[in-house]
Amino acid sequence: MKRAASSVFAAIAALVAIAAASGGCRTRPTARAVPFDSSIGWTFVTPENGVVDDETTAPSGMNDLCYAFTCVCDDEGLAVVVLTIDDDVSADSCDKDATSCPAWDDDAVEVFLDGECARLPDSRADGGVHLRHGGEFALVANGAANSDYSGYPNSFCRDEKARRSLGSATNALWTGEVQRGPEIDALRNDILASPGCPEGFWPEGGKATSYLFAFSWKAMGQTERPDRIGFNIGVQDDDGGGRRDHTLYWTGTPHRPYVNESAFGTLVLDDIDMPITVNEPMNEGEKR
Ligand SMILES: [Ca+2]
Numbered sequence: 305m306k307r308a309a310s311s312v313f314a315a316i317a318a319l320v321a322i323a324a325a326s327g328g329c330r331t332r333p334t335a336r337a338v339p340f341d342s343s344i345g346w347t348f349v350t351p352e353n354g355v356v357d358d359e360t361t362a363p364s365g366m367n368d369l370c371y372a373f374t375c376v377c378d379d380e381g382l383a384v385v386v387l388t389i390d391d392d393v394s395a396d397s398c399d400k401d402a403t404s405c406p407a408w409d410d411d412a413v414e415v416f417l418d419g420e421c422a423r424l425p426d427s428r429a430d431g432g433v434h435l436r437h438g439g440e441f442a443l444v445a446n447g448a449a450n451s452d453y454s455g456y457p458n459s460f461c462r463d464e465k466a467r468r469s470l471g472s473a474t475n476a477l478w479t480g481e482v483q484r485g486p487e488i489d490a491l492r493n494d495i496l497a498s499p500g501c502p503e504g505f506w507p508e509g510g511k512a513t514s515y516l517f518a519f520s521w522k523a524m525g526q527t528e529r530p531d532r533i534g535f536n537i538g539v540q541d542d543d544g545g546g547r548r549d550h551t552l553y554w555t556g557t558p559h560r561p562y563v564n565e566s567a568f569g570t571l572v573l574d575d576i577d578m579p580i581t582v583n584e585p586m587n588e589g590e591k592r
């Protein structure tokens with residue numbers, strides 16, 4: 305049965321709050337995306353358990369760089385939330401309005417999608433033909449975006465309507481938002497109480513930034529929700545401006561982790577038929 309149009313971004317807005325009721329931490333390299341109305345858990349990535357890109361140096365500790373992520377999905381697409389802890393927020397290499405920029409030279413989160421689970425050792429081989437099944441999508445700390453190494457370059461959509469109804473009211477492939485401040489900081493105690501949260505994560509006064517991504521399945525070359533996809537996250541850390549200092553992946557190979565899908569994790573996409581609910585009021589006339 306076809307569900308009513310979803311409201312991916314509205315669900316994301318409620319997502320971080322829902323995460324406070326975390327159902328448990330996932331063990332890498334497999335994560336699970338649950339339907340919007342289920343409780344969700346965080347996966348924690350630290351300099352100890354993550355993979356450092358060998359083009360960069362390792363973070364000096366968790367206050368330098370660590371993060372947690374979680375995912376949810378529905379029939380329209382996938383939402384990913386990444387909460388980073390970084391003592392120096394820098395974004396001087398990308399204009400805040402850019403949708404094509406060197407995200408890797410600023411504080412940024414990159415989400416890697418392999419929509420057909422091909423697990424190629426080089427996702428950009430053969431002219432990048434495989435990238436129609438996803439690729440690399442980045443949000444920068446200042447709100448810039450980049451998808452030039454996906455199958456859909458320069459496709460980030462800032463349109464508010466797209467954010468509220470990704471993949472149905474518009475043809476948007478992906479959208480997102482970066483947030484920091486009191487609303488995010490208010491989650492600290494709940495996240496610290498989440499199962500699997502490592503000691504020292506998010507120290508008092510640590511600077512937290514939330515990166516919210518919403519992807520249509522179309523951004524992975526799919527017409528409907530697949531059973532599972534290849535998946536990875538890389539967080540770029542620029543401290544003090546200029547080029548990046550550290551890059552920390554959830555999983556992967558230290559050498560060229562951004563193209564080696566054979567070492568990606570797996571995102572299992574639960575297929576549970578239940579109504580979608582969100583915790584945010586909808587605009588009048590907007591369908592669920
Ligand atoms: Ca740092």
Ligand SMILES: [Ca+2]
Nearest residue numbers: 397409410546
């Ligand atoms: Ca920079």
Ligand SMILES: [Ca+2]
Nearest residue numbers: 392394542543
């Ligand atoms: Ca930084």
